[in-house]
Amino acid sequence: MVSAEVASNVARTPGAIPAAGIGVALALLVGLPIVLLRAEGTFEAVIILAAVGVAGGVAAFDLRTRRAPNVVTYPAIAAFTAAAALISLQTGLEALAGALVMFGVFLVIAVAGRGRMGFGDVKMAAVSGAIVGLRGVVPLLLITFVAGALVAVFMMVVLKRRRQETVAFTPFLALGVVGCLAAFDLYLVG
Numbered sequence: 001m002v003s004a005e006v007a008s009n010v011a012r013t014p015g016a017i018p019a020a021g022i023g024v025a026l027a028l029l030v031g032l033p034i035v036l037l038r039a040e041g042t043f044e045a046v047i048i049l050a051a052v053g054v055a056g057g058v059a060a061f062d063l064r065t066r067r068a069p070n071v072v073t074y075p076a077i078a079a080f081t082a083a084a085a086l087i088s089l090q091t092g093l094e095a096l097a098g099a100l101v102m103f104g105v106f107l108v109i110a111v112a113g114r115g116r117m118g119f120g121d122v123k124m125a126a127v128s129g130a131i132v133g134l135r136g137v138v139p140l141l142l143i144t145f146v147a148g149a150l151v152a153v154f155m156m157v158v159l160k161r162r163r164q165e166t167v168a169f170t171p172f173l174a175l176g177v178v179g180c181l182a183a184f185d186l187y188l189v190g
Helices: 002-012 016-038 042-065 070-087 089-112 119-132 134-157 170-183
Strands: none
Touching: 016 042, 016 170, 042 070, 042 119, 042 170, 070 089, 070 119, 089 119, 089 134, 119 134, 119 170, 134 170
16 A cells, blocks of 8 residues: 555654644645635635645755655645646646746756755755746745845854755745745736
């Protein structure tokens, strides 16, 4: 049984259960206000809550383990793209294009950075792109990298960290997703 195997793997992974709880809490605390203010229908509301929950859960897991679990990221890319396609073919294509562009941008950065950015970040970028769609890619990139840069400067100046130290990047992608859902016209909101 695939579901029992996945549940067993998740239960054995340190940080998985707390990260899932954080994802659910964020979906309710952060996603619900976005739904109430911006969602155009019930289906879009469910997608928004799931998006905030997945982004928050993966971010929490990444902070703890420095990994973005394949068991979440791969199905999330497919699920958000398929959900968008259920709205319309056009929105499905927009979600797919957003996922591909974000995947491409982050893949180039990961390869050029020689290990400074992990492939979990690349996968989560694809998830984020599927959530915000092609129209949301530029604001997503801006929010993500500005937030990341501000934290990096703080860590180097105030905490005296070295440039070589790694930082979990998926929390910045999650922040970008929430920022885009809250403030920009996307296929889900607007």
